[in-house]
Amino acid sequence: MVAHDILTFNNGIFTGFTTDFVKRAWDVDDDTAKALIGNQKGQDIVKLDASVKMHEPKPDHREGMALNCEKAPLDTYIKNAGNVVLLNTKNLPLVGQVGLGADLVREVVVSKLWVLMEKGYWKPHVKEGNLLIVPRFFVVSKIADPEGLSWFSIITTPNPVFTHLAGSIGAWKAISPEILQAAFKVPAETEKLFRSKRTNDAIFFPPPN
Template identity: 30%
Template structure:
């Protein structure tokens, strides 16, 4: 894991591309660290009228709506027989636990774009989201005989053949039957999505930016899942960090939503393991206990991340919340091997800086 690249070596694989939209996947083929880190990502881009066939996955993930105003998702959670239809719009996050059956639909007039990031600890292939489709050309029912299907559903062999083979699309297609009205959002489902804009950020610095964590304490669908989300927004030329996840540390997988900047990641031995420019659409990883700093360019930068821990505790290496502030002056002075005057100057600066620094 030490010598693996923390950014993809290739573009994500396009698994689906049609009139309904496209689905791109990062896996350990294009991004070897994902397998070792047991995390993965996928990007769903649905055209107006696009529909994704009901399916389930072998891992838990969080979807963040990057673009779109009128999306919908149907969710049937494990051990439930009730379908919950949820409205989706830009800025919403939705948790999809392992084994949950879901379908997705774009009822809007513009593209619906959702980034999915998740853990693959118990997945069939670590570093890869693997799906089971209930219908379609590669649906799970295709593997069973007509006799088994007819007995399971109490239908004739002819009806079993129609059930399994009528739908020719594999995963996603465009709805063209104007006589079909898709389900509207169910009542009392607002709790199934997390609106970052309506929840106070954990950290907010004027003219610098903010950090907003998505955890089980804020959002009940995440309870019992060792996963959390994070939305980071840096204003133009602001800086985040250096920071790392303390205590129950986790791997952080990040997708750049918009803007540009740069990231540097340093390992436990002080070695630089990643130093690269960032732009919209890029994915990168910060391993456990590694320290990272992000600088925004002139247009600022916005990122969505998942962390493989249910209680992310962000430790500051700089600023008034860092260990430097808590250290006694003598320990600080001898540790850095500096004069008492420099030690005092450093402590004064520590008291006036924070985790996010606005531009000078």
């Protein structure tokens, strides 16, 4: 649930008080109090008249407040597969105070979307403009259509750590053959075949030829 206080407009907080109360709180006369409370007839968002000039911040005021992910250095680049820019406290310290992080993934040529649920999986077909919310600790996998896929994710931690289950940096690669054989209950030949795959690809996998 998200709550926010509306200080003005015709549904603002002060419309719930008497004019006399507002007059005393703001130390103004009756007419001024009525004007401050009642003149604005809009709700939440209003379009300003063209004659209204707003204060423009100076360029240095934006420092540390925003990061252009499309121009930021890449955190990950996979040739013929895609690239990632990760938003965290290193390139935008402000997110540490907000408690959120993000990543921008572009030009992925590998993707449908799979979300591993407690009982099976869910396979939505995501299109441009869609918003998808994935519960915390759920596993996500994406497979792109021929035209490719790009997405922007908001992450509920300012310094996320990603664990990959496939590819050259997959978690399985750090586990001994004996443990993998026992865990999957397969013979050594199957484990060797499994380990020999995806030795040069990581994170994004180019489409098969």
